[in-house]
Amino acid sequence: MKLTLLLFPCIASLASAYWLPETLKSCSFKTCVVPKNQTQQLKDRLQRQYHVYLWTPISFSGLTNVEFLLQGNLTLPANVSQVEGIVGNSKLYPGHWVTVSNSQGVTFTGTEDNDGGWWLGHGNLWWSDPNTSSNNQRPHFFSFKVTSLRLRRMKILKPVAWCFSISGTDVYMTDTILDARSDNGFPFNTDGIDMSASNAVVDGWTSWNGDDIINVAPPAMNVTMRNIIAYGTHGVSVSCSGGTGGNYLFENALIYDSLIGARFKGVLGTTCNVLNVTWRNFAVFNTSYPIHFIENYVDQETGPPKNANLSLAAFATNFVWDNIVATTAEVLADGSCISDPCWSFTPGESPEKGLYLLCKDQEHCKDFHLSHITLLGADGGPGQMDCTGLEGVTGMGYACTNTTLQEA
Template identity: 65%
Template sequence: MLSSTLFAWFFASSVGAYWLPEDPNSGLQKTCVIPKSNGDDSPGIMSAVAACGSNSQVVFSSGVTYNLDTPLQFSNLNNVEFVFNGNLSLPDNVTAVEAVVQNTHVYPGHWITVSSSTGVTFTGSKDSSGGWFIGHGDLWWPNVNDSDNDYRPHFFSFKVTSLRLRGVKILKPVAWVFSLGGEDVYMTDTVLDARSDDGFAFNTVLDGIDCSASNVVIDGWTSWNGDDVINVAPPAVNVTMRNVVAYGTHGISVSCSSGSGGDYLFENTIIYNSLIGARFKGVLGTTCNMYNITWRNFVIVNVSYPIHFIENYVDQEVGPPPNANLSLAAYASGFTWENIVGATSPSLEDGSCISDPCWSYTTGQSPEKALYVLCKDADHCKDFQFVNLNLAGADGKPGQMDCTGLEGVTGMGLTCTNGTVVMT
């Protein structure tokens, strides 16, 4: 059990004031209110945004739910703020949505797409009943084959320079939520609620954020979802995520199978009742270069794998790729895990495990192990630092570790062994 003293330590260590950028939408010259139709509101929204033009504010009225029966696509926007006082809803008809997703002429890969634009802001409502993007995912999740359904809608795609997402709220999305590209991104006070009436959406792929953007700050995030809170991957550079509370997640994650990326900071995070906490995965048979990545000030409660680093990741449900080049692995340097309090779960599975072995199965796994550092060798894992870790197994005893590839390496803050985690 984690004591109240440890929680107090976490909150004391995570207090800080953070600077947020200037509003890129200063000097807006025109305000346009989106009209409500009797059917699909998407065509009217597209027309209104086009007519409003650059240097404008587009307002969705309070107390109104706009029906997005077809996807929204915006490009070449310049200095436009969308103000979501009302709600926006995908269709509550699974068959109708699947038909749209299959039609590549109207569905570009996400239901809401903003591309080739500069100075775009999405501002949510502070009213708890307004400003929601509603996905009706609970109509999809009960299907045991949902994770294999190629016609699930992804929600948002942004490829924008100077993007601001403020107070955006998502309710029951069907699958992946945010795809972030571009650069100069600030995302604040986001809520992602994928709870169903009988628990989380564990039987579907439901990443909160997939980030390939650079110069990103995500500050303030609360989520209930059945997959990664965030997955950052090359070519992303200079990404910070902080002040996070997450339930039912597969981790604050970094992954790679090619390319290079780095200067990532994840801090001030509490993860409850989840499968994975602080996570890195390099895909088996591939190589990449990742550098200067830090997870710090984490409290991880009842989580199967509190800290999990692996360079030969394979989805055990699918199996290894054929003819994989096993001589390849990620090159990871300057990785740090600092001020992490964690306790493992008695179970090493969650509802996403629909195969035997589970997709997340790790050789040598145990509910008593709280730290997995699985490197190919010391050449592929350089300058690793472990600082002030306080980890416990599900049995309440000091947490065990599973470490390979770094045997005999000194100066890391602990000794690579298959035994109790002891800071040096």
């Protein structure tokens, strides 16, 4: 049975400026470009239990009020050399395999069950290569630059690497699954969301991956992520290397067997302003760095910035950690550690420490508040904190010390 991807009801009225799906073989199509200035609702239905191959990247621009109903499964080619050849060709590859830009009112809706609605990346074909982390020919999956974006029940299986890059405004993402579990090699750079959009909510997230669940960075404003279950992650993260952003809330998270939990990373030799960030209601188990705040982050793939001005650091104001229970793992590393020391190495680190607040000084870290924090070290005893730059500051809830938590 041949699968047809239906585009309706716009085809009759706008017969120019689009290509219908090109049939390559049963249950596959090559590209589909929707015309600009489309104002009618478009629904793409993919039948359940079918695999639709995205042989080349697809891009949509200028959409208005469009919904994609994904009942079948969409898959990248299961061929490393084919995919990398496309990624290396700028005429074919715009930076992501699926791109939606300059659009308004776009919705992707997956199925409520597990039979369909999956995006298949075949990342396991890359992960067995020990040099995967330095491979620049790996595809990024999705890029959305949309006003009023809705992503419902998106399910990603074994992405090669980076999943969602989201900018724009008015974003609502619900019930997402990212499954990058690997039995042969580490799933490098399988980040969940790179979020620079404003007025965004991510509600309901389950993942097994080898990098950040989410990384929110300026210029994003007003971002909430809640109801998280995650394994193997590098954190529910905020980062910055420039600009201003803030009003970020992360709440209701269960994190297991991971490298980092609640995370902030200011990039070494840069400055920025981040205001009003809260992590609350977190349970973090068997994790190397349950709460981790640093201002000298270096990406191990790119190294430190050339001629970095080490006098610069992020300005972080009104950061809150509330109602967090955490147990530290015995090993302070994961499979992403390909250097010695590991990229995540933190001066003073210990399996008995669960809270790191490493500020440049009090000027760069203002109005920090910690409450209802319970830490257990890997030995089962009370967990410790490691704090610099905030010695003597009052009103934080706990004193800046290098020992067990002391209320102040």
